[in-house]
Amino acid sequence: MKTVEWHDGTVKMIDQSRLPSEVVVLELHDYKEVADAIRTLKVRGAPAIGVTAAFALALAAVQSRAKSREELLSGLHEAAEFTKATRPTAVNLFWAIRRMMDKAESLEPLPAPAIVEALVEEAVKMAQEDEETNRSMGEFGASLISDGDTILTHCNAGALATVDFGTALGVIRAASEQGKRLKVFVDETRPVLQGARLTAWELQQLGLDPILITDNMAGHFMSRGMINLAIVGADRIAANGDVANKIGTYTVAVLAKENKIPFYVAAPFSTVDLSIATGEEIPIEERNPEEVTCIAGQRIAPEGVRVANPAFDVTPSGYVTAIITERGVVWPPFRDGLRQISGTCDYPTPTRTNEERQ
Amino acid sequence: MKTVEWHDGTVKMIDQSRLPSEVVVLELHDYKEVADAIRTLKVRGAPAIGVTAAFALALAAVQSRAKSREELLSGLHEAAEFTKATRPTAVNLFWAIRRMMDKAESLEPLPAPAIVEALVEEAVKMAQEDEETNRSMGEFGASLISDGDTILTHCNAGALATVDFGTALGVIRAASEQGKRLKVFVDETRPVLQGARLTAWELQQLGLDPILITDNMAGHFMSRGMINLAIVGADRIAANGDVANKIGTYTVAVLAKENKIPFYVAAPFSTVDLSIATGEEIPIEERNPEEVTCIAGQRIAPEGVRVANPAFDVTPSGYVTAIITERGVVWPPFRDGLRQISGTCDYPTPTRTNEERQ
Numbered sequence: 267m268k269t270v271e272w273h274d275g276t277v278k279m280i281d282q283s284r285l286p287s288e289v290v291v292l293e294l295h296d297y298k299e300v301a302d303a304i305r306t307l308k309v310r311g312a313p314a315i316g317v318t319a320a321f322a323l324a325l326a327a328v329q330s331r332a333k334s335r336e337e338l339l340s341g342l343h344e345a346a347e348f349t350k351a352t353r354p355t356a357v358n359l360f361w362a363i364r365r366m367m368d369k370a371e372s373l374e375p376l377p378a379p380a381i382v383e384a385l386v387e388e389a390v391k392m393a394q395e396d397e398e399t400n401r402s403m404g405e406f407g408a409s410l411i412s413d414g415d416t417i418l419t420h421c422n423a424g425a426l427a428t429v430d431f432g433t434a435l436g437v438i439r440a441a442s443e444q445g446k447r448l449k450v451f452v453d454e455t456r457p458v459l460q461g462a463r464l465t466a467w468e469l470q471q472l473g474l475d476p477i478l479i480t481d482n483m484a485g486h487f488m489s490r491g492m493i494n495l496a497i498v499g500a501d502r503i504a505a506n507g508d509v510a511n512k513i514g515t516y517t518v519a520v521l522a523k524e525n526k527i528p529f530y531v532a533a534p535f536s537t538v539d540l541s542i543a544t545g546e547e548i549p550i551e552e553r554n555p556e557e558v559t560c561i562a563g564q565r566i567a568p569e570g571v572r573v574a575n576p577a578f579d580v581t582p583s584g585y586v587t588a589i590i591t592e593r594g595v596v597w598p599p600f601r602d603g604l605r606q607i608s609g610t611c612d613y614p615t616p617t618r619t620n621e622e623r624q
Numbered sequence: 625m626k627t628v629e630w631h632d633g634t635v636k637m638i639d640q641s642r643l644p645s646e647v648v649v650l651e652l653h654d655y656k657e658v659a660d661a662i663r664t665l666k667v668r669g670a671p672a673i674g675v676t677a678a679f680a681l682a683l684a685a686v687q688s689r690a691k692s693r694e695e696l697l698s699g700l701h702e703a704a705e706f707t708k709a710t711r712p713t714a715v716n717l718f719w720a721i722r723r724m725m726d727k728a729e730s731l732e733p734l735p736a737p738a739i740v741e742a743l744v745e746e747a748v749k750m751a752q753e754d755e756e757t758n759r760s761m762g763e764f765g766a767s768l769i770s771d772g773d774t775i776l777t778h779c780n781a782g783a784l785a786t787v788d789f790g791t792a793l794g795v796i797r798a799a800s801e802q803g804k805r806l807k808v809f810v811d812e813t814r815p816v817l818q819g820a821r822l823t824a825w826e827l828q829q830l831g832l833d834p835i836l837i838t839d840n841m842a843g844h845f846m847s848r849g850m851i852n853l854a855i856v857g858a859d860r861i862a863a864n865g866d867v868a869n870k871i872g873t874y875t876v877a878v879l880a881k882e883n884k885i886p887f888y889v890a891a892p893f894s895t896v897d898l899s900i901a902t903g904e905e906i907p908i909e910e911r912n913p914e915e916v917t918c919i920a921g922q923r924i925a926p927e928g929v930r931v932a933n934p935a936f937d938v939t940p941s942g943y944v945t946a947i948i949t950e951r952g953v954v955w956p957p958f959r960d961g962l963r964q965i966s967g968t969c970d971y972p973t974p975t976r977t978n979e980e981r982q
Contacts, residue, residue: 286926451932454916454925456814456838462917462925470926477930480814480916482839482872486937489874514840516847520882521875558812558838559820562922567812567820568644568828572835574809579844 267291268429270309270318272390275328277321281308282426286467297326297345304359305352307458311427312501312537313400316358317393322349323366324389327382338378342370342385354549355510355578356501357539362392393429399534400431402592407437407497407532408444410588410595415441416449416493418484421512422464423499423532433499433532435465437590439472451493452476453484455512457557457575481514488525496522500533500589507583507600508545513576519585528587535591538604545580553577625649626787628667628676630748633686635679639666640784644825655684655703662717663710665816669785670859670895671758674716675751680707681724682747685740696736700728700743712907713868713936714859715897720750751787757892758789760950765795765855765890766802768946768953773799774807774851776842779870780822781857781890791857791890793823795948797830809851810834811842813870815915815933839872846883854880858891858947865941865958866903871934877943886945893949896962903938911935 270279273293277300281290292308294300300322303309309318326345332338346363353359369388373381411417417438424435432439442448450469455461462478469476479487487493496518502510509515509531522529542548555573559565567573589596589604596603628637631651635658639648650666652658658680661667667676684703690696704721711717727746731739769775775796782793790797800806808827813819820836827834837845845851854876860868867873867889880887900906913931917923925931947954947962954961 287923453840454814456812456840459924466929467926470929475930477932478916478925479932480839480871482811482814482875483932483934483937485875485878486871486934487932489937489940513838513844517840517843517875517879520843521878524878524882558836561919562924564920564922565645566817566920567836568825571824571828572833574835574837574841574845576841576844579841579847582847 268393269314269426270321270429271393272321272324272386277318277325279303279309279318280426282310282464283308285463294325297322297329298348300325301349301352304349310460311422312356312358312499313396313428313433313534314426315353315356316362316536317389317396317429319349319359320362320366320389320392323363324386327385330382332378335374335376335378335381338381339370342367353551355551358536361536365392396429396534397431399592400428400433400436403433403532403534403590404431404436404440406592406595407530407590408440410528410530410590411437411441411446411448411495413446415446415495416451418451418453418493418496418518419465420453420461420498420515420518421455422460422468424465424468426464426468427499432468433534434497435468437497437532438474442472442474448474450474450476451484451487452478453481453514453518454478455514456481460512484518485521488521488527494527495530496527497530497532500531500537501578502548503531503533503538503589503604504542504545504548505540505601505604506544507586507589507598507604509581509583509586510545510548510550510578511581513579516579516581519581523585529585530588530590531586532590535593535607538591538608540604540608545582548580550579551577626751627672627784628679628787629751630679630682630744635676635683637661637667637676638784640668640822641666643821652683655680655687656706658683659707659710662707668818669780670714670716670857671754671786671791671892672784673711673714674720674894675747675754675787677707677717678720678724678747678750681721682744685743688740690736693732693734693736693739696739697728700725711909713909716894719894723750754787754892755789757950758786758791758794761791761890761892761948762789762794762798764950764953765888765948766798768886768888768948769795769799769804769806769853771804773804773853774809776809776811776851776854776876777823778811778819778856778873778876779813780818780826782823782826784822784826785857790826791892792855793826795855795890796832800830800832806832808832808834809842809845810836811839811872811876812836813872814839818870842876843879846879846885852885853888854885855888855890858889858895859936860906861889861891861896861947861962862900862903862906863898863959863962864902865944865947865956865962867939867941867944868903868906868908868936869939871937874937874939877939881943887943888946888948889944890948893951893965896949896966898962898966903940906938908937909935
């Protein structure tokens with residue numbers, strides 16, 4: 267099945283918090299349960315979060331007993347605010363909610379039931395687009411991968427981070443499907459271990475034979491010439507190409523630069539946020555300290571210890587070799603490249619430059 | 625109590641594999657048990673391993689029923705080989721064993737019982753010296769720490785890595801005792817979590833209030849200007865200043881350089897191995913994959929996944945700001961500085977330079 271899908275008026279998703287020991291499929295009937303699944307990382311990964319948020323709004327519409335358009339829209343606004351409050355960093359969440367709300371508002375002449383139907387259609391369409399996007403990104407990205415490459419990836423930017431196929435892992439998958447022989451190192455990705463639990467598992471399913479390492483080993487293997495390329499996903503990309511992604515991504519990027527190996531970011535264009543000039547404006551989610559002090563229910567640190575637990579970091583664009591999107595590969599200078607592929611006027615211009623902010 | 629001590633013909637040590645949830649003191653009567661404690665990380669940290677190995681040989685001497693000097697020495701050689709085979713990277717292990725064997729051989733005119741007595745005395749003396757060494761290192765190192773510094777440390781180079789007081793943590797402790805107000809970030813240090821389990825606990829005992837982070841967060845805090853100094857211990861330092869230390873140390877050093885903050889190494893002179901020209905010659909211990917795939921008995925990765933688990937990495941000397949020893953602070957160029965403080969002819973000259981090896 268897909269990571270998340272619409273099925274007969276319910277949202278079905280793989281509970282990723284239980285992987286890889288159990289494959290449990292949740293069937294949710296209430297948009298608040300869907301939002302809660304986002305908050306508690308039952309579903310995670312920027313593109314998957316986006317589609318799941320769209321499904322949450324579709325579900326809110328289906329659940330609504332609103333008789334009038336106004337009543338429906340007011341309920342949807344409430345659901346949108348509730349869903350937005352789950353996770354602050356990935357822009358896809360806000361992008362998807364805005365797209366759903368824009369859709370609802372654009373249908374103003376129609377009666378409530380027709381709007382509900384159109385919103386379900388829109389969410390299902392977004393899920394389909396996500397898959398197409400990833401396959402296209404995979405094609406573009408695969409051209410950057412050579413036969414015999416040894417690739418490092420961090421966190422999970424695979425099928426499980428999207429509706430299907432994946433972003434960074436989609437690129438690896440597409441290259442592998444082209445017959446390129448690849449070796450993949452997987453950072454376990456503390457604290458939530460998405461690499462160990464999800465990426466290693468996905469690569470096994472794909473018939474690749476990943477090598478799992480702890481996050482602090484990647485530098486060692488790079489310094490010994492045993493990794494020649496790094497590729498990760500993204501949660502938000504600023505107009506200048508700064509990339510917010512899972513905590514530890516910045517470190518991978520610095521190590522890659524120091525060891526002169528390319529560092530690629532693969533993300534759908536919906537991850538690019540042209541409304542912000544630089545990564546400094548991206549809010550970084552601080553999560554529960556217990557993610558650090560407990561693993562699989564076991565306490566690993568002394569009682570009473572202070573903890574910092576930022577879920578993401580920002581990699582300045584200077585460390586990024588190229589950004590792979592479904593619209594093509596963008597090379598530095600990213601400000602120009604990202605604007606170029608944005609094409610239409612979908613996105614607002616940044617109002618402040620980094621220089622003006624300082 | 626001390627991390628490891630000689631007590632009435634037995635070796636007592638804190639079982640560090642049980643910390644911080646339980647403080648269990650082992651009392652060992654057989655040198656093979658002591659060697660096993662080294663192998664299974666019940667005692668770890670280069671200086672502590674050295675003293676423990678000396679105690680293992682003292683215990684082998686006490687256990688021996690040898691009637692003649694020759695018989696005793698042959699038994700000691702066997703015990704030395706057994707103990708050497710536990711862990712390959714920390715040079716202190718080999719240094720301590722050599723010192724004990726040199727002592728035994730230098731006493732050749734004496735009868736077996738006198739040699740046994742002298743070996744126990746020598747091991748106890750080495751334990752005392754370790755403490756003095758660390759206090760002296762603390763004094764020298766504290767001069768590099770300023771009031772208000774925020775320090776990052778990796779793994780455990782504390783009292784538990786030595787007989788008492790610690791190396792890198794000894795420097796922090798000495799600076800704190802001088803009244804300098806410090807903030808300390810502690811890398812949890814996967815896979816064995818010495819930072820989370822031991823360093824965080826030790827700093828709590830010292831009344832400092834450490835902030836525990838996962839290894840992949842240090843770069844984030846450095847990039848935000850929230851860490852202004854890094855200090856770690858060492859397991860072996862080559863003649864050119866290359867440093868082998870816990871896996872992840874190289875990454876800390878690269879991040880420190882990139883963010884223009886000093887990276888200090890604190891280690892007793894017994895950690896310096898002038899017999900090897902560069903870090904490339906240091907053997908890196910590969911440990912059990914289960915250290916990566918299981919935490920506190922819980923499996924966190926899919927069955928059948930391949931794992932790499934190097935216990936150490938090598939930080940090229942170019943990343944090291946200074947090496948703090950009990951004989952003073954050594955600045956680059958380290959080849960000269962380390963030879964200078966070696967003073968006597970205790971150590972052989974490197975036989976090959978790095979250039980000759982290539």
